[in-house]
Amino acid sequence: MRIVGFVAFLVVAAFLLVVPAAMRPFGEPRLWEMDRYFLDHAQEELAANNVCTAIVFDYRGYDTLGEATVLFTAVVAVAAVLRKLKEGEA
Amino acid sequence: MPEKEGMSLIVKEVARLIAPPIFIFGLYLTLTGHLTPGGGFPGGVVFACGFILVVLAYGGKRAFRRLPPEGASKYDSGGALLFLVIGLIGSLVGGHFLYNFIQAALPGTVFHLLSAGTMPLINIAIGMKVAACLFMVVMALTLFRLAGEKGGES
Numbered sequence: 295m296r297i298v299g300f301v302a303f304l305v306v307a308a309f310l311l312v313v314p315a316a317m318r319p320f321g322e323p324r325l326w327e328m329d330r331y332f333l334d335h336a337q338e339e340l341a342a343n344n345v346c347t348a349i350v351f352d353y354r355g356y357d358t359l360g361e362a363t364v365l366f367t368a369v370v371a372v373a374a375v376l377r378k379l380k381e382g383e384a
Numbered sequence: 385m386p387e388k389e390g391m392s393l394i395v396k397e398v399a400r401l402i403a404p405p406i407f408i409f410g411l412y413l414t415l416t417g418h419l420t421p422g423g424g425f426p427g428g429v430v431f432a433c434g435f436i437l438v439v440l441a442y443g444g445k446r447a448f449r450r451l452p453p454e455g456a457s458k459y460d461s462g463g464a465l466l467f468l469v470i471g472l473i474g475s476l477v478g479g480h481f482l483y484n485f486i487q488a489a490l491p492g493t494v495f496h497l498l499s500a501g502t503m504p505l506i507n508i509a510i511g512m513k514v515a516a517c518l519f520m521v522v523m524a525l526t527l528f529r530l531a532g533e534k535g536g537e538s
Contacts, residue, residue: 351418352501352502352503362467363464
């Protein structure tokens with residue numbers, strides 16, 4: 295069992311050492327066409343100064359809807375778990 | 385009869401001084417999300433933190449008289465519905481979900497508060513939703529603690 299743990303440690307350590315060395319330098323992404331499109335066109339297409347908000351709320355608004363649904367589900371889960379105690383208290 | 389609830393007088397006074405700027409800052413982050421760093425998510429979190437500060441300082445019962453948890457539930461569902469309605473209007477008008485129909489009809493000017501079409505509206509919806517969500521989560525955990533204490537006593 296200890297050997298398995300040691301091997302797993304070695305594999306994870308090698309992964310963590312090799313991957314940062316093989317990464318591309320900062321500021322030179324491999325796929326940059328979409329980034330460049332957002333930066334160039336967000337102001338003229340959407341009249342939005344904040345490109346982050348333009349991406350989050352317009353270009354990828356569907357994704358944001360999913361995030362909001364996750365939040366809603368979390369609240370529903372909390373309310374469902376604590377429901378009996380709230381009723382007993384009220 | 386003096387209120388025994390909440391924290392000491394110093395905490396109450398400081399919370400009364402600090403809570404309005406926190407609410408205004410949350411509103412500012414939400415409303416100018418398309419111009420400056422910010423947006424619905426951080427604005428809603430700041431707003432919810434203001435509520436939580438008031439509840440912590442003044443105690444649950446007195447704060448719940450002003451902001452009942454049922455209202456938070458309505459704001460939560462209302463924010464989600466507003467987001468969905470805006471997206472569905474976009475799909476009816478422009479052909480795909482969340483189409484920016486206001487920007488297509490009335491193109492705004494960059495750096496103006498009323499610009500970017502539907503994005504400020506979606507920011508407001510998300511801000512309402514996030515604020516109500518976080519407030520409800522913290523309040524549910526607080527009520528859980530109170531109920532547990534009462535159950536221990538009886």
